Amino acid sequence: MNAIVRLGPAELTLIEQLKNLGAHAEAERLTAAGLPTRRVESYHYTDLKALLRSVPELGTAGGAGAPHFDIPGTWRVAIVNGAIGSPIGAPHGVTAGTVSGSVLTERDDMLVRLNSALTQQSLSLEISGDIAEPLVIDRQFAGEAAHVATGAKIFVADGAKVTIVEVYSGSEAAHLGNHATYLAIGKGAEVTHITLNLMDKAATHFATNEYLISESARLRTLAIQAGGALSRTQLLPRYVGKGAYADITGLSLVGDGQHADITMDAQHAVPNTSSKPLFKSIARGRSKAVVQGRLVVARDAQKTDAKLMAQGLMLSDEAEILTKPELEIYADDVVCGHGSTCGRLDDDHLFYLMARGIDKITAETMLVRAFLAALVDPIENQSLKAALTGVIDGWLENA
Amino acid sequence: MTTPMLEIRNLHVRIEEREILKGVNLVVPKGEVHAIMGRNGSGKSTLSYVLAGKEDYEVTEGEVLLDGVNILEMEPSERAVAGLFLAFQYPIEIPGVATMTFLKAALNAQRKARGEVEISTPDFMRAVKESGKQLNIDSEMLKRALNVGFSGGEKKRAEILQMALLKPKMCILDETDSGLDIDALQVVSNGVNSLRDGERAMLVITHYQRLLNHIVPDVVHVFSDGRVVESGGKELALELEAKGYADFDSAAA
Numbered sequence: 001m002n003a004i005v006r007l008g009p010a011e012l013t014l015i016e017q018l019k020n021l022g023a024h025a026e027a028e029r030l031t032a033a034g035l036p037t038r039r040v041e042s043y044h045y046t047d048l049k050a051l052l053r054s055v056p057e058l059g060t061a062g063g064a065g066a067p068h069f070d071i072p073g074t075w076r077v078a079i080v081n082g083a084i085g086s087p088i089g090a091p092h093g094v095t096a097g098t099v100s101g102s103v104l105t106e107r108d109d110m111l112v113r114l115n116s117a118l119t120q121q122s123l124s125l126e127i128s129g130d131i132a133e134p135l136v137i138d139r140q141f142a143g144e145a146a147h148v149a150t151g152a153k154i155f156v157a158d159g160a161k162v163t164i165v166e167v168y169s170g171s172e173a174a175h176l177g178n179h180a181t182y183l184a185i186g187k188g189a190e191v192t193h194i195t196l197n198l199m200d201k202a203a204t205h206f207a208t209n210e211y212l213i214s215e216s217a218r219l220r221t222l223a224i225q226a227g228g229a230l231s232r233t234q235l236l237p238r239y240v241g242k243g244a245y246a247d248i249t250g251l252s253l254v255g256d257g258q259h260a261d262i263t264m265d266a267q268h269a270v271p272n273t274s275s276k277p278l279f280k281s282i283a284r285g286r287s288k289a290v291v292q293g294r295l296v297v298a299r300d301a302q303k304t305d306a307k308l309m310a311q312g313l314m315l316s317d318e319a320e321i322l323t324k325p326e327l328e329i330y331a332d333d334v335v336c337g338h339g340s341t342c343g344r345l346d347d348d349h350l351f352y353l354m355a356r357g358i359d360k361i362t363a364e365t366m367l368v369r370a371f372l373a374a375l376v377d378p379i380e381n382q383s384l385k386a387a388l389t390g391v392i393d394g395w396l397e398n399a
Numbered sequence: 400m401t402t403p404m405l406e407i408r409n410l411h412v413r414i415e416e417r418e419i420l421k422g423v424n425l426v427v428p429k430g431e432v433h434a435i436m437g438r439n440g441s442g443k444s445t446l447s448y449v450l451a452g453k454e455d456y457e458v459t460e461g462e463v464l465l466d467g468v469n470i471l472e473m474e475p476s477e478r479a480v481a482g483l484f485l486a487f488q489y490p491i492e493i494p495g496v497a498t499m500t501f502l503k504a505a506l507n508a509q510r511k512a513r514g515e516v517e518i519s520t521p522d523f524m525r526a527v528k529e530s531g532k533q534l535n536i537d538s539e540m541l542k543r544a545l546n547v548g549f550s551g552g553e554k555k556r557a558e559i560l561q562m563a564l565l566k567p568k569m570c571i572l573d574e575t576d577s578g579l580d581i582d583a584l585q586v587v588s589n590g591v592n593s594l595r596d597g598e599r600a601m602l603v604i605t606h607y608q609r610l611l612n613h614i615v616p617d618v619v620h621v622f623s624d625g626r627v628v629e630s631g632g633k634e635l636a637l638e639l640e641a642k643g644y645a646d647f648d649s650a651a652a
Contacts, residue, residue, distance in 0.1 A: 357479035370495025
C-alpha cells in the first residue's frame with residue numbers, strides 16, 4: 001500500500017513554506033501524498049504534479065496597487081501580494097474589513113487545503129441593500145515572482161442586490177496565486193459575481209469560489225480565464241434554500257503554451273433549486289482547455305432542474321479541449337441533463353459572411369463573438385460589459 | 400466590343416474525383432439578364448458556388464472574368480467587393496450574429512475596399528428601411544439573428560435586401576424562387592426587377608419557367624451534364640417547359 005511518493009522541487013518548496021508558517025499537519029500530508037496526479041479523478045486532466053514545476057518564494061507586501069484593469073464607475077479594494085489595502089470610501093451598505101485565516105469550508109482538495117494553510121488574513125465584505133456601483137476586489141502581484149494565497153469572505157444580506165468583480169493581475173513574472181472566495185447569498189438576494197484572470201503568461205493561477213445560495217436567491221457568475229500558463233478555477237456552488245437559482249458560467253481563452261481548467265462541483269441539497277451551468281472554451285495554438293462539471297443532487301432535493309452545457313471552439317490543429325460532465329443524482333423526481341459540443345468555426349457560416357465582402361479575419365471575429373454572446377449579454381452593468389468585451393476582443397486581436 | 404460583365408471560358412470543376420462542370424462557356428454582357436435552366440443535379444448550383452468562391456471545389460481548367468478580371472484566385476470576400484453577389488438557394492442561419500450588425504459590416508467592408516468612408520448610422524438605417532419596405536421586411540425581422548427563425552420566404556427576401564444594399568455589378572440568383580408562394584415570388588421579383596439597369600448584369604438560375612414570367616430574361620441557357628448545351632431567347636424557357644429537358648440531353652452527349 002504505502003508506495004513511496006517521490007517529491008519534486010515544487011512539492012519540496014511548498015512543504016518548506018508550510019513548515020515555516022507552522023502548518024505542520026499540512027506539510028506532513030503533502031510529504032506523504034504529494035501533489036495530485038492524473039490518478040486523482042478531479043485532477044485527471046490537470047495533473048498538478050506534472051504541470052507545477054516550481055514554486056516561487058512567498059510574497060511580501062509591496063506596491064501601491066494602481067489597477068492594471070480599470071472599470072469606470074466601480075468601488076475598488078486592492079490586495080497586493082496578499083496584503084489587504086485599506087478599503088476607503090465604501091458605498092453605503094458595504095462594510096469592509098478583514099478576518100484572520102482562510103475562508104473556505106474544509107474540503108478534501110489540495111488547492112483548498114493549501115489555500116487554507118497559507119492564507120494569514122482575508123478580506124471581509126458585508127453587503128446589504130441595493131448597491132448600484134460594482135465592487136471590485138483587485139488581487140495583484142507586484143515585483144519578482146511570488147507565491148501568494150488570499151481569501152475574501154463576502155456576506156450578502158437577505159434581499160440585497162450587488163455586482164462583485166474580482167480581478168487577478170500582476171507584473172511579468174512566474175507568480176503563483178492560490179485564491180479563495182466564500183460568497184454567502186441571503187434569501188431573495190441577487191448577485192452577479194465575475195472573476196477575471198489576467199495574469200502574466202508565465203504565471204500559475206488557482207482560484208476556488210465557494211457559493212452558498214439561500215432560498216429564492218439568484219446568482220449569476222462568470223469566471224473568465226485569459227491569463228496564466230496554468231490556471232484552474234474551482235466553482236463550488238451549494239444550493240441550500242428552496243427556489244435558489246444560479247447561472248454558473250465560465251470562459252477559458254487559451255493560446256500557445258496555456259492550460260486552463262474550470263472545475264465545478266455543484267451540490268443541490270434541498271428541493272426546488274435550479275441552475276444552468278454553461279462553460280465555453282476557445283483554444284488556439286498549442287493549448288489545452290479543461291471543463292469538468294459535476295452535479296450532485298441529494299436525496300431530498302426533489303424537483304431539481306439543472307442543465308449543464310460545455311461548448312468548445314478550436315481554432316488550431318494543436319488545440320485540445322477536454323470536457324467531463326458528472327451527474328450524481330440521488331433524488332428520483334428531477335430534471336437534470338448535460339450536453340457538450342466541440343469543434344471549429346462552421347465553414348458554411350464563414351463562407352456566407354465572406355460572400356458578402358467581409359474579410360476572413362473579421363468574419364471569424366464575428367463568429368467567435370456570436371459564440372460568446374450567451375455569456376456576456378446577460379451582464380446588466382454596461383461599463384462592466386464593455387470592459388469584459390474589451391478583454392475578449394483584445395484576446396481575439398492578439399492572435 | 401465592350402467588356403462583358405461576366406465571361407466564363409471552358410470551366411472545368413471537380414469535387415474530389417467527380418467532374419461536375421465539364422467545360423462551361425457563358426458570356427453575360429453588361430445590363431443583361433440571363434437565365435440558366437437545367438434539371439436538378441446538372442451542376443447549376445455548383446456553378447454558382449464556384450463563381451462565389453466556395454472551397455471544396457477544384458477548378459481544373461478554364462477562367463472566370465468579372466468585368467475583365469480573372470476572379471478564380473480571389474477569396475470570396477474579394478469577389479464580393481469586386482461586385483459579385485450570390486443570392487443563396489439556402490441562406491445560412493447564423494445564431495448570435497444580429498442581422499443589422501451583419502448588414503452594416505458587409506456594407507462597410509465593401510465601402511472600405513472601394514476607398515469610401517464608413518456609412519453613418521442614420522444613413523444606414525434609412526437605406527435598410529427603404530429597401531426593406533419594398534420587400535415587406537419589417538424591423539422586427541431585422542432585430543433577429545441572421546436568418547435564424549426566418550421562414551423560407553423571409554430568407555429569400557433578406558437575400559434580395561442584401562443585394563439592394565450592396566449594389567453589386569453582377570448578381571447570381573440561385574433558385575431564388577424555391578420555397579416561395581405566388582405572393583412572395585411577386586415581391587421578390589419586383590425587388591430584383593427594380594435593380595435592373597443598363598449596367599448591372601444578372602444570372603438567374605432556376606429549374607422552373609415560372610420565375611422567368613416575373614424576371615424576364617434577355618437570354619436563356621440550357622444546362623445539362625455540366626455545360627451549356629443550348630442558348631436562345633426567352634421563348635426557349637417555354638419550349639423547355641413544354642418538352643422537358645430530355646430533348647436537350649442528346650446535345651450534351
